[in-house]
Amino acid sequence: MVKRMLHCKRLVVKIGTSSLIHQNGKVNLQTIDRLAYTLAALTNQGYELVLVTSGAIGVGMAKLGVTVRPAEIAQQQALAAIGQSELMTLYTQRFSDYGAKIGQLLLTHDVFDYPQTRQHVLDTIDALLKRQVMPIINENDSVAVDELDHRTTFGDNDQLSALVAKQIGADLLVVLSDIDGLYDRDPNRHANAALIPAITHVSAKVLAGAGGSSTRFGTGGMVTKLKAAQVMMRAGKHMVLTSGRDPRIILRVVAGESVGTWFGAELEPVPSEIHATN
Numbered sequence: 001m002v003k004r005m006l007h008c009k010r011l012v013v014k015i016g017t018s019s020l021i022h023q024n025g026k027v028n029l030q031t032i033d034r035l036a037y038t039l040a041a042l043t044n045q046g047y048e049l050v051l052v053t054s055g056a057i058g059v060g061m062a063k064l065g066v067t068v069r070p071a072e073i074a075q076q077q078a079l080a081a082i083g084q085s086e087l088m089t090l091y092t093q094r095f096s097d098y099g100a101k102i103g104q105l106l107l108t109h110d111v112f113d114y115p116q117t118r119q120h121v122l123d124t125i126d127a128l129l130k131r132q133v134m135p136i137i138n139e140n141d142s143v144a145v146d147e148l149d150h151r152t153t154f155g156d157n158d159q160l161s162a163l164v165a166k167q168i169g170a171d172l173l174v175v176l177s178d179i180d181g182l183y184d185r186d187p188n189r190h191a192n193a194a195l196i197p198a199i200t201h202v203s204a205k206v207l208a209g210a211g212g213s214s215t216r217f218g219t220g221g222m223v224t225k226l227k228a229a230q231v232m233m234r235a236g237k238h239m240v241l242t243s244g245r246d247p248r249i250i251l252r253v254v255a256g257e258s259v260g261t262w263f264g265a266e267l268e269p270v271p272s273e274i275h276a277t278n
């Protein structure tokens with residue numbers, strides 16, 4: 001089944017830690033390179049892109065050779081502080097290889113709770129996009145932990161990406177994960193799980209089939225991805241959940257191909273010239 005985006009101009013792409021870090025704990029340079037290539041190519045085609053990236057803690061662990069994620073919050077925050085700058089260095093190198101410019105925003109939840117700070121962030125994102133600079137966003141892990149009431153944390157980048165996408169009026173959120181879509185039950189635990197190619201409503205049955213993360217690096221699992229999808233669908237927008245193994249798959253998503261799981265109302269095909277690719 002082929003679906004096509006109508007007037008798809010603004011896109012948010014979210015990539016999870018498990019797509020950025022190999023099973024052996026090393027940074028997946030090929031994925032970062034292909035992500036930079038893809039987003040730079042789409043920027044040149046006129047799309048406005050925002051990248052929400054996880055990976056600060058994972059890259060920090062890789063940098064220090066830490067193999068087990070520490071339980072202590074201060075240790076995780078320290079790893080995030082190390083990994084975030086390393087991650088941005090990698091992105092800066094790869095994006096500049098493709099002639100693309102990037103800027104970093106580290107956010108906490110309370111930024112969106114207050115109209116004034118929310119407006120400042122939205123104005124910053126707008127100003128970056130007007131200059132054809134791609135905002136790269138992560139949670140500000142080194143300050144965002146509030147152990148008492150979690151008021152300042154997003155908890156995960158799936159929901160952060162949906163919130164950002166909604167606030168900036170993005171037409172589409174593409175979530176790149178270690179799994180190629182939503183299944184009727186966790187495919188890492190059930191061999192006969194079946195991929196759901198499209199979904200217009202997150203039913204109780206779908207929610208019941210969604211589990212947590214089964215990887216060493218992922219945090220949200222499918223539950224937070226479904227919450228993100230609900231945010232987009234309630235705003236009348238769309239989300240695609242697909243594999244981050246090769247981020248060039250985003251080119252197929254924006255070309256209207258049916259990959260992964262499409263969340264949102266089904267759309268009529270539109271003339272191909274709107275989606276010209278090169």
Ligand SMILES: Nc1ncnc2c1ncn2[C@@H]1O[C@H](COP(=O)(O)OP(=O)(O)O)[C@@H](O)[C@H]1O
Nearest residue numbers: 016018177178183186211213218219220221222
């Ligand atoms: N119904 C489901 N369909 C697909 N994946 C599921 C489902 N329920 C749980 N999962 C788990 O969610 C994982 C993806 O989430 P996560 O590990 O947090 O990845 P990421 O780091 O990309 O955010 C999958 O690897 C899978 O084990």
Ligand SMILES: N[C@@H](CCC(=O)OP(=O)(O)O)C(=O)O
Nearest residue numbers: 017054055056057156157219
């Ligand atoms: N902000 C954290 C990642 C949080 C998160 O949601 O991770 P993931 O489930 O891999 O998308 C970091 O950069 O390590």
